[in-house]
Structure formats: structure tokens, C-alpha cells
Amino acid sequence: DGGITQSPKYLFRKEGQNVTLSCEQNLNHDAMYWYRQDPGQGLRLIYYSQIVNDFQKGDIAEGYSVSREKKESFPLTVTSAQKNPTAFYLCASRSGGVGGEQFFGPGTRLTVL
Amino acid sequence: GENVEQHPSTLSVQEGDSAVIKCTYSDSASNYFPWYKQELGKGPQLIIDIRSNVGEKKDQRIAVTLNKTAKHFSLHITETQPEDSAVYFCAARGTGGSYIPTFGRGTSLIVHP
Numbered sequence: 001d002g003g004i005t006q007s008p009k010y011l012f013r014k015e016g017q018n019v020t021l022s023c024e025q026n027l028n029h030d031a032m033y034w035y036r037q038d039p040g041q042g043l044r045l046i047y048y049s050q051i052v053n054d055f056q057k058g059d060i061a062e063g064y065s066v067s068r069e070k071k072e073s074f075p076l077t078v079t080s081a082q083k084n085p086t087a088f089y090l091c092a093s094r095s096g097g098v099g100g101e102q103f104f105g106p107g108t109r110l111t112v113l
Numbered sequence: 114g115e116n117v118e119q120h121p122s123t124l125s126v127q128e129g130d131s132a133v134i135k136c137t138y139s140d141s142a143s144n145y146f147p148w149y150k151q152e153l154g155k156g157p158q159l160i161i162d163i164r165s166n167v168g169e170k171k172d173q174r175i176a177v178t179l180n181k182t183a184k185h186f187s188l189h190i191t192e193t194q195p196e197d198s199a200v201y202f203c204a205a206r207g208t209g210g211s212y213i214p215t216f217g218r219g220t221s222l223i224v225h226p
Contacts, residue, residue: 004156006156031212033213040218040219041218041219042202042216042217042218042219043157043202043216045213048211048213050211056211058213090156090157094212100212101147101159101162102147102159102214103159104149104156104157104158105156106155106156107154107155107156109154
């Protein structure tokens with residue numbers, strides 16, 4: 001069963017702690033993305049990666065970091081430098097080529113206490 | 114860069130009525146326009162898309178129209194059902210190397226039984 005998995009579904013952390021959100025895909029997609037979604041807001045791009053060992057900042061990268069050591073995996077670390085980390089985080093991947101469609105995972109809701 | 118405006122932000126209809134959500138985009142180079150449905154607490158799901166060489170596309174009760182001259186596209190849902198209640202996002206994407214879509218801010222569709 002192919003798809004994108006994100007874990008955990010809910011995550012609670014204390015202020016000042018770093019936390020890593022997992023994203024795995026078995027669709028053999030080259031490109032992967034991280035978005036942040038706040039209530040009533042659209043989707044804001046944090047980081048994206050088009051190939052293994054390469055990634056670029058999106059619109060709101062400050063306070064976040066990523067790695068792309070494997071094609072299937074694109075973990076996101078929310079650092080203590082992120083001023084307002086409580087949000088719904090969505091991972092996505094895209095099939096290759098000009099017409100590639102983007103698919104989303106189920107999301108992780110992060111709450112910082 | 115691309116800018117996507119989506120209206121209305123909230124749409125309330127009675128079961129069986131039609132619903133129309135409209136989006137405008139600014140970059141004439143955009144050539145791919147997906148629509149996503151997001152249910153509460155879940156990731157967005159691609160429901161239909163249209164490319165710039167096509168004016169209309171239908172899939173059962175859902176249709177999308179594109180007017181390239183006016184730079185707007187719309188989602189039409191006929192015979193709405195309560196399970197259509199969700200947030201719908203439009204997006205526009207060009208052929209730039211990163212293939213990153215620009216999303217609208219979403220429309221909350223409520224279908225009353």
C-alpha cells in the first residue's frame with residue numbers, strides 16, 4: 001500500500017525543546033516538501049527537497065531544519081528558535097516530471113506547552 | 114511570484130444544491146491547477162486538477178473550469194452531500210524548476226442535511 005506516512009499524529013513538547021517530525025514515502029518520489037498550517041490559514045512552505053542530499057528553504061524556514069539522507073525520508077526538526085511552533089505540519093511528495101502531482105501525508109499536530 | 118486569491122472563505126449550502134469556489138492567479142506562466150479537499154484533522158487530498166491546455170474537466174459530481182485569458186479557475190460541486198463538507202484549497206503552479214504550487218487560503222464548505 002503506497003503512500004506518505006507521518007508520525008506521530010499528535011506531539012506535545014515543552015517550550016525550549018527541539019522536536020523532530022517524521023515523514024516517509026514509498027511512492028518513489030524524488031521531491032518532498034514540508035508545510036505549516038495554522039487555523040484559518042493556507043499552506044506555508046517551510047523546506048523542500050528535489051533530490052537526496054539537497055534541500056532549499058521555503059517561505060518560513062527560520063527555526064526549522066531538515067535532512068534528506070534517503071529518498072524515502074525527509075524529517076523536519078522544529079528547534080527552540082522557532083518562536084511559535086504550535087501548528088499542524090504537513091509533509092508532501094511529488095511525482096517526477098513536468099506534470100507531477102503533489103500528494104500530502106496525514107499531518108502531525110504539534111503542541112508546545 | 115505567483116499570487117492566488119480564493120473566494121469565498123466560507124460557503125454554506127443545503128444538501129443537493131451546487132457549490133462553486135473561485136480562484137484567480139497572477140502569473141500567466143502557471144499551467145497546472147490542482148484542487149485539494151481537506152477534512153478536519155487530515156492532510157489535503159487531491160480531488161481534481163486541470164492543465165492549461167484544457168478548459169474544463171469533470172469527474173462525477175466535481176468539475177473544474179479554467180479561463181486562461183482572465184486567469185481564473187473554479188471548482189463546481191453538484192448535488193452536494195454532507196460528506197462534501199470540508200476545506201477546499203486551490204493552487205497554481207508553473208513550469209519553474211522547483212514545481213512548487215502556490216495555494217489559495219482555502220474555502221470552508223458546509224453542507225447542511
